[in-house]
Amino acid sequence: MKLLLKLLLSLMLLLLIVLSVGYAFLRSHWGITTVSRWISDATPYHLSVQRFTHDWSHPLRFELNTVTFGEDGQPALLITDKLTLTLTAHQLISPLHFSRITIEQGTLVLSNLTPEVTLPVSADHLVLQAVKLLNPYPTHCLSAKKIDGILSPWQPSQQALLGKKFTFAFSAQMVNIAHQQFDKLVATGNKDHERLIINTLSGAVERGTFSGQLSRSADGQWQVPSLQLDNIRFQTTKRLNELLRPFTLAAIELHNLSINHLSIVGPDWVINDLSATGQHLVNPPSPSGHLVVDAQSVVIGTEEWSKPHLTLTAQNDALSIDKFNVGWxxxxxxxxxxxxxxxxxxxxxxxxxxxxxxxxxxxxxxxxxxxxxxxxxxxxxxxxxxxxxxxxxxxxxxxxxxxxxxxxxxxxxxxxxxxxxxxxxxxxxxxxxxxxxxxxxxxxxxxxxxxxETLVLRDIKSLVDEGPMVGNLTVSQQPPHTFALTLRGDKVPYAALTARLWPQPLSGRGSFTLQLKGALPSLLEAPAYLDGTITTPTFTQRVAP
Incomplete structure (x- = not known):
């Protein structure tokens, strides 16, 4: 028994010596760079660490300084001044799963990670402090500056660097998404595979601010419990119908909308100082949706509308225009x-x-x-x-x-x-x-x-010069749009009737009866042919086809 006890004490002493030597080895610059090089040679990743530090007041927390990490054959995925690893009892069965990983003053370049690769590390909490994010792929253009936040847990998988199920709370000084800049962005929420819930979302964009909540179901249905836009002004190269098309096609539910003083300038259109409130705005429309829109002015091409007001209510399959008025x-x-x-x-x-x-x-x-x-x-x-x-x-x-x-x-x-x-x-x-x-x-x-079948103008009455004129006109609605016109008048200048119809226009004035038939290429074009007569007390003239 004494022999066994001595053997255990010897092993513990040997282990303590090995840990002490290893600890001292890692604390040296030569030691940590040697371990980094060994990891790079033995794994499909490259790792560079300049210094390893540890404070015994926090015995489970280890700091790596001036860290570069990435896939072999690829530029660095992570470059950071300080990477902190907090150990947990879980290390005994999963050495690369940490209680907490904290990245400070670093840069993440997402495009430098192959989508099929799964990172070998994970953590109960991933903490970012003043981190810069880059993803310069043309189809996923994304960048951010000074990100502070926490993600729990962090379990990266293929094509999901952040994992498939986690909660998050982030803020960023500046975020660029598809060339659109957002400032002072704050977001909290959670993700469960394809299901996403953002409980709070706020920030500044285009000299204005926005705030709201949104969620996406597993089948891609978006729901926006609330959205508020204030004092946003921006320019776009898109035409108005192009700008609105995504909103008309997307499956989305917007429960409460508030827009205050929104202005948009397009290539040939302007919306100035628009305000709106809406409830239960759903595509396709819900039976209880309601929208009220006001603007200072709207310009499309050469047309301008001043102070338009529109009130809409969705009623099952119908969209009711409760009120519309505009200056034009x-x-x-x-x-x-x-x-x-x-x-x-x-x-x-x-x-x-x-x-x-x-x-x-x-x-x-x-x-x-x-x-x-x-x-x-x-x-x-x-x-x-x-x-x-x-x-x-x-x-x-x-x-x-x-x-x-x-x-x-x-x-x-x-x-x-x-x-x-x-x-x-x-x-x-x-x-x-x-x-x-x-x-x-x-x-x-x-x-x-x-x-x-027909378009009929009855009892046409007018004064031409000092003479009264009456008549009727019948036009066929179907091609070739034949028509028949009869006019009678007294003391009417003949030239007013014949200047465009007769080869030799008449002069003078007097009574007349006009019978005219013809056909129109369309109801908005000059006659294709004319056939008729004009009769006065002294003569008759005819226009032939």
Missing amino acids: ARGTVTARGQWQKSSGNLSLDELSLNDIRYTLPENWRAFLHTELPQAISSITVKSFNFNNGLLIDVTPQFPFQMTAAHITGNQLLLAEQHRWGLWAGTAEYYAAAATFNRQDVRALWFTLEANN
């Missing part, structure tokens, strides 16, 4: 209605334009030939009012102007099967004064009826 062309526009997602029908209960002063763009006819977006198949306006408007077209081929125009319409079908037109409804039109191809017309009035 020195007047105002108001509307309310709803849009059906399944059918693409936009139905406006009311559309009013008041005191508009608008010069039509040169391409307005071509625009009416373009198809509507896929999301809108038809547009119906149940009640339409155009009050005291001024419309001007300066096209050289056929300029016109309508002054003090008033239009009231009911059940107007303005688009069908993605095509603009006037496919149904009734309307009444009045203009105090008008000019068609430089011919003045006063007190122009008529009623309009439309269906899929």
Whole structure:
């Protein structure tokens, strides 16, 4: 028994001597560099440590100074001034698993790690203090400065350097993601394989601030319990529809949104001082979503809208436009209605334009030939009012102007099967004064009826010079768009009617009856042919096709 006791004491003494010699060996510069070189030769990694320090007041904590670590054949993954390893009893069965690994004043270069490689070390806690992060791959451009944080536990795996399941709390002075800079970024949360929860997220971006919460389910569904943006101003090279496309395609739930004083400048558009609040904003829409948007101004191309206001409510398959009003062309526009997602029908209960002063763009006819977006198949306006408007077209081929125009319409079908037109409804039109191809017309009035087959202007009444003129016009909605026009007048200048239609325009004034037929390449183009007669008390002239 005494012999066994002496043997154990001898072994313990020998072990203590070996540990003391090893400890002294590692504390020397030559010793730690020799161990680093041995590890580099014996493993698929390269390691360089300049100094090993230890304080017996913290017996389980060891410090490595001026450390470089990475894969063989690759630049360094980690370069740091100080790496602290805190041991645990777990070292007895897993020597490379530590209680805590702390990196101070270091740089992590993520692109220098092969995705298929699993790092051999792990820890209950990974602590970063003033660490710089780089990942310069073009598809995952990521960098950060002065990261402070903790990740628990840290169990790296293939293609998951941070591990698959952990909690985290980080802050960074500056973060660049895909060339977008965020300052004073703070984030806390946890990750469980594909499931991610960020309990707090805040920072500064584009001269403003943001804060919120978000999560991603295992199937890729994003949920944002809250998001607040304040005083953000930025420029983009994307067009407005390109900027909004990811939000319309992504599966996302945004429960509470608050935007204050957001301004965006695009290549040909500007949104100035936008504020918004929203609840339960879901793509696809939820039955209880609500959004209120206001802005100081919106500019798209040459068009400008001042102080737009929009209130939307989602109702199952429908999106209700509870309120819309905006200043435009020195007047105002108001509307309310709803849009059906399944059918693409936009139905406006009311559309009013008041005191508009608008010069039509040169391409307005071509625009009416373009198809509507896929999301809108038809547009119906149940009640339409155009009050005291001024419309001007300066096209050289056929300029016109309508002054003090008033239009009231009911059940107007303005688009069908993605095509603009006037496919149904009734309307009444009045203009105090008008000019068609430089011919003045006063007190122009008529009623309009439309269906899929014909477009009819009834009881056309006007004054040309001092002479009254009345008539009717019928136009086929289907190609070749044949039409029939009848006009009667008294004391009307004949030149006003014949200057563009007859080879030898008439002169003088008097009574007349005009019968004219023809066909239009489209409802917005000049006639393809004309056939008709003009009859006066003294003669008859004909225009032949």
